[in-house]
Amino acid sequence: MEQPNLNYIDQLAGDDAPFRQKLIDTIKSELPTEIDTYKSYLSADNYNATAGSVHKLKHKISVMGMEKSYYIAEEFEKNLKNNSLDLQADFEAILASMQNYIDGIQ
Amino acid sequence: MNSIIIDDETLARTIISQMATKDPELNVTGEFSSAIQAMKFLNEEETKPDLIFLDIHMPDFTGFDFIKTIKNPPAVILVTSDKNFAIEAFEYDCIVDYLVKPITEERFLKAVKKAKAKKDETPATVSVSASTDEKQPTDTANEFYVNIDRRLIKIDIPTINIVEAKGDYIQIKTETKNYTVHSTLKKIEEKLPSSLFLKVHRTYIINTKKIIDIEDNSVLIGKDVVPVSRANRPELMKRLNML
Numbered sequence: 001m002e003q004p005n006l007n008y009i010d011q012l013a014g015d016d017a018p019f020r021q022k023l024i025d026t027i028k029s030e031l032p033t034e035i036d037t038y039k040s041y042l043s044a045d046n047y048n049a050t051a052g053s054v055h056k057l058k059h060k061i062s063v064m065g066m067e068k069s070y071y072i073a074e075e076f077e078k079n080l081k082n083n084s085l086d087l088q089a090d091f092e093a094i095l096a097s098m099q100n101y102i103d104g105i106q
Numbered sequence: 107m108n109s110i111i112i113d114d115e116t117l118a119r120t121i122i123s124q125m126a127t128k129d130p131e132l133n134v135t136g137e138f139s140s141a142i143q144a145m146k147f148l149n150e151e152e153t154k155p156d157l158i159f160l161d162i163h164m165p166d167f168t169g170f171d172f173i174k175t176i177k178n179p180p181a182v183i184l185v186t187s188d189k190n191f192a193i194e195a196f197e198y199d200c201i202v203d204y205l206v207k208p209i210t211e212e213r214f215l216k217a218v219k220k221a222k223a224k225k226d227e228t229p230a231t232v233s234v235s236a237s238t239d240e241k242q243p244t245d246t247a248n249e250f251y252v253n254i255d256r257r258l259i260k261i262d263i264p265t266i267n268i269v270e271a272k273g274d275y276i277q278i279k280t281e282t283k284n285y286t287v288h289s290t291l292k293k294i295e296e297k298l299p300s301s302l303f304l305k306v307h308r309t310y311i312i313n314t315k316k317i318i319d320i321e322d323n324s325v326l327i328g329k330d331v332v333p334v335s336r337a338n339r340p341e342l343m344k345r346l347n348m349l
Contacts, residue, residue, distance in 0.1 A: 008208055012121065019124055026117045055163055058187045059118060062208045 001093065004064035004101040023063075027102050031060055035095050042088075051080035054091065061094060064101070069094040107222060108153060110136040112144045112172065113161035113185065118207065122159050122185065125214045132157075132218060140164060141172040142258060148176070155180055157221045162186040167258060173198055175251050175258070181221035185209065250297050252278070252287045261285065264302070267316045267327050269294055271309040279330065306334040306342055314345045 006024075013020035038053040054077040061070050072094060076087040109132060111119050119137045126132045135155060138144040141164060148154065160182050162169040169186075173179055179200040184191070187207045195201045202224050203217035251258045265280040271291040278285045278294070295303070295311055305311045306325065310332050318326040323339065325332050334342060 012124070012211070022120060023117065026120050030116050052163065052165070055187060056115060059115060059207045062187070063117065063121075 001097060002066050002068045004066055004098050006105075007065045008063050024102070024105055027060060027063070028105075031099060031102060034060070035099065038095070047080045047083050051077045054080060057095070060098065064098055066094065066098070069097075107131050107156045107218075107225065108133050108135045109157040109159060110134065110138065110144060110147070110155045111159045112138045112141055112164070112169070113159070114139045114164045115161070118161065118185065121209065122214075125209070125211055126218075128211060129215060129218055131222070141167040141169070142253065142256060144172065145175060145253075145258070156225050157181045157183065157218070159183050159185050162188060162191055170194065170198075171258075173200065176200075181224045183217045183221060252285055252289075254285060254287060259285065263298060264313075264315075266298070266303075266313055268313070268330055268332060269298075269303075269311040279328070281328075304338070304342060304345060306332060306338045308335065314342070317346075320346075 009020060009023050013023065034053060034057050038050060038057065041050040041053055054073055058070060058073045058077070061073050072087055072090050076091040079086045109126065111122050111134060113119050113122070116139070119139070123134050123137060126134050135151075135153070136144070136147050138147065144158075157180055160169040160172065162184055163186065169184060170191075173182060179198075181202045182198070182200045183203045183205060184195050184201055185205045185207060189206055191204075195204045202220040205213060205217055248264065249260050249262050251260055253259075261278060261280065265282070266278060267281065268279045269291065270277045270279070272286070274288060274290075275286050276289050276291055276294055278287060291305070291309065291311060295305060298311065302313055302315060303311050304314050312325060312327055312332055316327045318328075320326075320334075320342075323334050323336070325334055325342070
């Protein structure tokens with residue numbers, strides 16, 4: 001399973017430690033909300049809105065350096081638009097991995 | 107160069123805002139999590155932006171919907187996670203570049219350079235469709251948007267029968283529905299084509315094409331009897347194609 005990393009954030013922030021921390025704090029606060037939104041749409045069987053929330057999460061997946069996972073998310077988004085839940089488990093494993101990783105960063 | 111950022115994701119706004127600091131000529135004057143917030147800003151601010159960083163996928167109102175509401179839009183750089191809108195993006199003259207997230211600084215600065223080149227070509231004067239800045243009615247515009255309960259609702263101008271002033275509000279009566287909007291008769295009069303609409307009374311504007319009959323000092327439009335003031339009656343009579 002692909003692991004998240006902070007390569008993009010480190011490259012973006014350079015020597016600017018406060019900005020690096022700001023990005024991490026933003027992900028810490030925004031990621032759980034976006035995951036909750038995804039889950040609530042999914043539990044309501046609103047696949048179109050779920051696809052929208054997957055789309056939104058794709059940015060964080062890419063910011064956290066998960067290139068392969070990004071393509072899984074992209075495929076899952078397409079599946080949802082076709083009323084299919086194929087790749088749901090893979091996508092949710094990505095979310096869990098991201099959440100665990102960001103929780104472990106101070 | 108003044109710019110604004112419209113993206114419902116805080117992380118995206120934070121990244122764009124930081125990248126903007128790398129160009130000393132670029133100044134971010136506003137960050138908005140929704141297109142509706144940005145439209146209010148554009149209506150209220152005197153200094154209009156030269157550039158908009160715009161997300162496409164936003165709840166309720168997409169980036170493309172937002173562009174359609176702007177008259178004389180400034181340069182727009184689309185910022186999105188979706189590569190599939192590139193073709194649609196270039197149907198809009200105002201869109202100077204298309205950045206796919208996650209954006210790199212190099213790519214960002216290249217896009218800004220394009221926006222600067224566009225600004226040098228044509229100075230932008232931006233106003234939202236519902237803006238009060240627009241003094242001349244646009245006979246070619248077929249619709250405008252109204253803000254009702256934080257939603258922007260499109261109203262097709264030819265479907266409007268009557269607009270009635272009601273205190274701080276106006277009621278727009280169309281063929282199918284009525285809308286109550288916080289605005290004034292003067293503001294909406296500026297949005298309506300004068301070839302079609304006429305103020306017939308202190309509190310009424312009518313679509314002259316929808317008149318069923320005229321009797322004394324009133325006109326019948328749909329099921330509504332609208333008073334016509336003495337001062338406005340001659341102009342109304344001039345508009346009629348009399349046998």
